[in-house]
Amino acid sequence: MKILVINAGSSSLKYQLINMETEEAIAKGGCERIGIPGGKLTHKANGQTFIVEQELPTHTDAIALVLKELVDETAGVIRSMDEIDAVGHRVVASGEAFKQTTLVDDHVMELMDEIAELAPLHNPAAILGVNACRAVMPGKKMALVFDTSFHATMPDYAYLYAIDYDDYKRYKVRRYGAHGTSHKYVAGEAAKYLGKDPADLKLITCHLGNGSSISAVKGGKCIDTSMGFTPLAGVPMGTRSGDIDVAAIDFLCHKKGMSMDEGLTYLNKKCGVLGISGVSSDFRDLAAAKDAGNDRARLALDMFAYSCKKYIGAYLAALGGLDAIVFTAGIGENTPDVRRDILGGLEALGIVLDAEKNARKNDGTIHEISAETSAVKILVIPTNEELVIARETAALL
Numbered sequence: 044m045k046i047l048v049i050n051a052g053s054s055s056l057k058y059q060l061i062n063m064e065t066e067e068a069i070a071k072g073g074c075e076r077i078g079i080p081g082g083k084l085t086h087k088a089n090g091q092t093f094i095v096e097q098e099l100p101t102h103t104d105a106i107a108l109v110l111k112e113l114v115d116e117t118a119g120v121i122r123s124m125d126e127i128d129a130v131g132h133r134v135v136a137s138g139e140a141f142k143q144t145t146l147v148d149d150h151v152m153e154l155m156d157e158i159a160e161l162a163p164l165h166n167p168a169a170i171l172g173v174n175a176c177r178a179v180m181p182g183k184k185m186a187l188v189f190d191t192s193f194h195a196t197m198p199d200y201a202y203l204y205a206i207d208y209d210d211y212k213r214y215k216v217r218r219y220g221a222h223g224t225s226h227k228y229v230a231g232e233a234a235k236y237l238g239k240d241p242a243d244l245k246l247i248t249c250h251l252g253n254g255s256s257i258s259a260v261k262g263g264k265c266i267d268t269s270m271g272f273t274p275l276a277g278v279p280m281g282t283r284s285g286d287i288d289v290a291a292i293d294f295l296c297h298k299k300g301m302s303m304d305e306g307l308t309y310l311n312k313k314c315g316v317l318g319i320s321g322v323s324s325d326f327r328d329l330a331a332a333k334d335a336g337n338d339r340a341r342l343a344l345d346m347f348a349y350s351c352k353k354y355i356g357a358y359l360a361a362l363g364g365l366d367a368i369v370f371t372a373g374i375g376e377n378t379p380d381v382r383r384d385i386l387g388g389l390e391a392l393g394i395v396l397d398a399e400k401n402a403r404k405n406d407g408t409i410h411e412i413s414a415e416t417s418a419v420k421i422l423v424i425p426t427n428e429e430l431v432i433a434r435e436t437a438a439l440l
């Protein structure tokens with residue numbers, strides 16, 4: 044069975060064709076600059092990278108080009124589109140309309156239109172991606188896999204904001220979380236690695252990338268997560284502020300003459316470690332700047348680590364114990380200093396890092412970085428969100 048996984052952004056579209064027998068991507072790539080001049084496809088297959096420069100006015104043009112590459116004589120990996128059994132689409136927000144992976148039909152797409160306003164930065168792009176695929180591959184089975192589904196198991200006292208309950212009911216304003224496919228994947232892999240039944244495990248999973256979120260996972264189910272109504276909440280991120288007193292936003296909007304919309308763009312794009320450091324949103328740049336003596340880069344890194352540490356402490360309490368902490372995504376997998384700064388000082392809680400193991404370079408495999416004396420296992424697990432999307436899609440067929 045072969046599943047095509049699509050992750051559509053407003054001007055980009057990433058894809059992987061996954062062979063479910065081996066669970067490996069036999070082709071992957073992405074389209075950039077959809078709808079703006081300078082369209083480009085980068086396609087990796089058969090051990091080579093192929094680049095096609097072609098204007099891509101719409102997502103439909105992008106999907107059509109991807110399919111052309113997939114069946115191409117040299118760049119291709121399949122003979123015809125018929126070899127694709129189904130398409131799995133990544134969708135950021137499900138609202139309360141969808142609790143799990145859902146097969147696409149007209150009614151489902153009407154519901155998707157209704158909840159698009161919940162994630163205005165992300166969901167409209169996913170809808171474009173689905174509609175484009177339906178246009179180019181009519182009749183093909185497609186699934187929506189939501190970033191929020193894994194968090195649907197949070198108890199009400201964890202997902203609710205303390206606002207007027209009627210407003211929650213009316214407008215569905217609550218914590219939904221994000222990165223669910225990643226948290227789910229690494230929690231599952233951690234259980235396998237530890238040789239335990241997920242039902243017996245208490246885990247904290249740290250997805251630390253450009254966007255970062257931390258989840259508490261008990262018995263294989265998410266019980267709390269740091270992102271909120273949107274991915275803006277939680278720890279400071281590359282360009283997102285993370286948690287902030289909303290009254291400070293109102294004050295800033297007045298002072299800077301920003302509308303609420305502009306204020307939200309500011310919080311999403313200009314804040315986080317970029318805003319604090321004034322250097323970059325990229326942790327590699329921050330580490331280099333800190334080493335060169337830039338104190339604001341030092342401050343940004345310290346704020347990030349401190350915030351992650353606080354979430355770990357909070358979730359240890361929420362879980363009532365802890366078997367393992369898992370690090371994943373760009374920063375979580377590749378940045379020993381950040382892991383050290385997050386976990387430093389937690390030894391009294393049974394969380395002890397092994398400096399040498401922590402320094403090991405990421406080679407794409409799971410590695411354990413806790414000391415022998417650590418009561419809590421500390422694991423680095425490379426994430427694979429596309430595989431979760433493919434598995435969920437395959438399971439639905």
Ligand code: ADP
Pocket residue numbers: 251252253254281324325326327328372373374375377378
């Ligand atoms: P995204 O949310 O865009 O998928 P990633 O998970 O790729 O983000 O994480 C990007 C972050 O990971 C950047 O801050 C980057 O500096 C950091 N990082 C550190 N080392 C690496 C590495 N070797 N490869 C990729 N990202 C890295």
